[in-house]
Amino acid sequence: MPYNQPDPTDPNVLVGVVLPGSAEATREMAYVFAEEYARMGYDGNRLLGLFKNPFYTAAHDAYRTLGEKAVQAIIEECIGAWGGVRFVDRDGGKETER
Amino acid sequence: MSQVYNWHLGRKMDYPFEAAYPKRQFAFVFNINRCIACQTCTMACKSTWTFSKGQEHMWWANVETKPYGGYPQFWDMKILKLLEEADPDGQRWTDKPAGNSKAPYGRFDGQTIFEARKMLKPGSSRVLGYLPTDEEWNFPNIYEDNPVGKKGVPNQFDQTGVELPVHKTWFFYLARICNHCTYPACLAACPRKAIYKRPEDGIVLIDQKECRGYRKCVEACPYKKAMYRGNTRVTEKCIACYPRVEGKDPESGGQPMETRCMAACIGQMRMQGLVKMSQDGIWAEDRHNPLYYLVHVAKVALPLYPQLGTQPNGYYIPPRWVPRDYLRQMFGPGVDGAIERYAYPDRELLAVLQLFRRSNLIIFRYEIKEGPKIYEGTLRGHKITLYNDTVIAYGQNGKEIFRTTVEEPIYVRSAQHANSI
Numbered sequence: 001m002p003y004n005q006p007d008p009t010d011p012n013v014l015v016g017v018v019l020p021g022s023a024e025a026t027r028e029m030a031y032v033f034a035e036e037y038a039r040m041g042y043d044g045n046r047l048l049g050l051f052k053n054p055f056y057t058a059a060h061d062a063y064r065t066l067g068e069k070a071v072q073a074i075i076e077e078c079i080g081a082w083g084g085v086r087f088v089d090r091d092g093g094k095e096t097e098r
Numbered sequence: 099m100s101q102v103y104n105w106h107l108g109r110k111m112d113y114p115f116e117a118a119y120p121k122r123q124f125a126f127v128f129n130i131n132r133c134i135a136c137q138t139c140t141m142a143c144k145s146t147w148t149f150s151k152g153q154e155h156m157w158w159a160n161v162e163t164k165p166y167g168g169y170p171q172f173w174d175m176k177i178l179k180l181l182e183e184a185d186p187d188g189q190r191w192t193d194k195p196a197g198n199s200k201a202p203y204g205r206f207d208g209q210t211i212f213e214a215r216k217m218l219k220p221g222s223s224r225v226l227g228y229l230p231t232d233e234e235w236n237f238p239n240i241y242e243d244n245p246v247g248k249k250g251v252p253n254q255f256d257q258t259g260v261e262l263p264v265h266k267t268w269f270f271y272l273a274r275i276c277n278h279c280t281y282p283a284c285l286a287a288c289p290r291k292a293i294y295k296r297p298e299d300g301i302v303l304i305d306q307k308e309c310r311g312y313r314k315c316v317e318a319c320p321y322k323k324a325m326y327r328g329n330t331r332v333t334e335k336c337i338a339c340y341p342r343v344e345g346k347d348p349e350s351g352g353q354p355m356e357t358r359c360m361a362a363c364i365g366q367m368r369m370q371g372l373v374k375m376s377q378d379g380i381w382a383e384d385r386h387n388p389l390y391y392l393v394h395v396a397k398v399a400l401p402l403y404p405q406l407g408t409q410p411n412g413y414y415i416p417p418r419w420v421p422r423d424y425l426r427q428m429f430g431p432g433v434d435g436a437i438e439r440y441a442y443p444d445r446e447l448l449a450v451l452q453l454f455r456r457s458n459l460i461i462f463r464y465e466i467k468e469g470p471k472i473y474e475g476t477l478r479g480h481k482i483t484l485y486n487d488t489v490i491a492y493g494q495n496g497k498e499i500f501r502t503t504v505e506e507p508i509y510v511r512s513a514q515h516a517n518s519i
Contacts, residue, residue, distance in 0.1 A: 029268065077477055081475035
């Protein structure tokens with residue numbers, strides 16, 4: 001990561017130059033995070049907790065940029081479309097859903 | 099110069115040799131959406147082929163962080179800049195992407211690296227290119243994802259602790275190997291004809307006995323995947339793990355097997371195959387070959403910098419979250435349609451995406467057995483319906499390699515055996 005602010009006169013070196021991230025790109029990323037974790041079986045509360053957690057830097061950045069309401073809506077939409085994950089217990093020789 | 103047909107560009111283009119196509123072509127699809135840059139592919143390749151003295155700088159397979167990184171540094175920016183200077187404001191696509199397999203991305207009206215003659219130095223050169231500096235080869239992932247210490251205080255830990263950098267914008271990981279191009283620039287540039295494309299599988303190799311280390315191939319390859327070895331004074335490049343592709347690996351049972359970098363991919367974002375070629379250089383229709391399906395039917399996988407003109411055989415499912423202008427430059431005009439279809443996949447695409455990395459053998463054909471509807475929902479105005487279909491993969495000998503389902507249950511330990519190992 002860079003020491004200095006980007007030099008706008010430098011035609012080649014993108015190292016350390018923060019490209020303008022649009023709100024649209026942030027929204028796209030938020031959808032990708034929410035879909036991925038919805039497919040892994042996260043419920044709404046757990047997913048929102050992930051967005052609120054500053055250690056998930058990119059998700060948290062989206063949370064700060066878009067706001068909780070928008071993130072909540074994205075989470076609900078993604079869980080509605082991709083959240084049908086089954087949990088299966090294979091102990092005891094036969095599979096049982098739980 | 100001969101005229102050859104480049105279907106990525108939707109037109110004929112100049113190439114120093116007559117067109118000649120293999121029976122099958124080594125090709126691969128990388129799903130960028132899934133790459134986490136763990137570099138397992140990089141190290142699988144390194145520990146197999148480039149671990150010797152004189153190969154320290156060689157990363158035949160590498161993963162770089164875009165838009166910041168590149169190996170060698172700036173490789174894509176530099177060649178794009180040279181082409182822009184050759185054809186100012188002319189590097190444009192016309193026509194829209196269509197269903198035509200001879201011009202699926204429309205038509206590129208700019209100049210390829212074989213056509214930018216006014217920029218060639220000396221004028222006898224055949225391909226526009228440049229030789230990266232030693233420094234550009236030396237640091238494969240410098241400044242990409244790493245934190246830095248205090249300015250002006252090198253080689254010291256921070257006494258008070260530091261915060262890791264926050265990525266304030268989008269980025270993605272681009273995994274790269276040699277594209278084993280249909281019109282290789284390395285082959286075109288070699289004055290000794292030491293580089294050849296195998297007629298059986300289209301793998302591009304450098305004859306180590308013929309090479310004299312002139313580095314014309316290093317200069318010409320726009321993807322910078324030919325690498326000079328100082329202590330032997332010859333150039334080396336990715337060999338597509340051809341013994342595995344030939345089925346000579348003991349593990350393969352005589353069947354074509356995917357390369358080391360593919361097999362090692364823990365993100366399951368890589369699939370490699372051998373696609374059927376027509377005599378005119380287009381992929382022969384092979385509807386149930388997974389690569390043919392992803393590139394020509396679903397059209398979710400796109401070539402890397404098709405405008406360079408080499409007709410590379412590596413295809414990428416573009417990352418959904420990246421601004422489209424950047425992606426259009428990198429993968430051509432097919433980007434918008436590819437992302438639309440990938441983000442809201444249909445029934446067949448969802449099934450084919452399950453084929454990634456379930457086996458190390460090359461899949462030649464797939465078949466889908468329809469399963470029950472599991473659920474449906476709406477995502478951003480698109481209806482998503484999930485069916486638990488079974489997808490079956492077959493090898494070159496027609497035998498089943500594996501079968502898997504769309505729904506992949508998550509298996510959890512019960513409380514009774516939560517820690518019983």
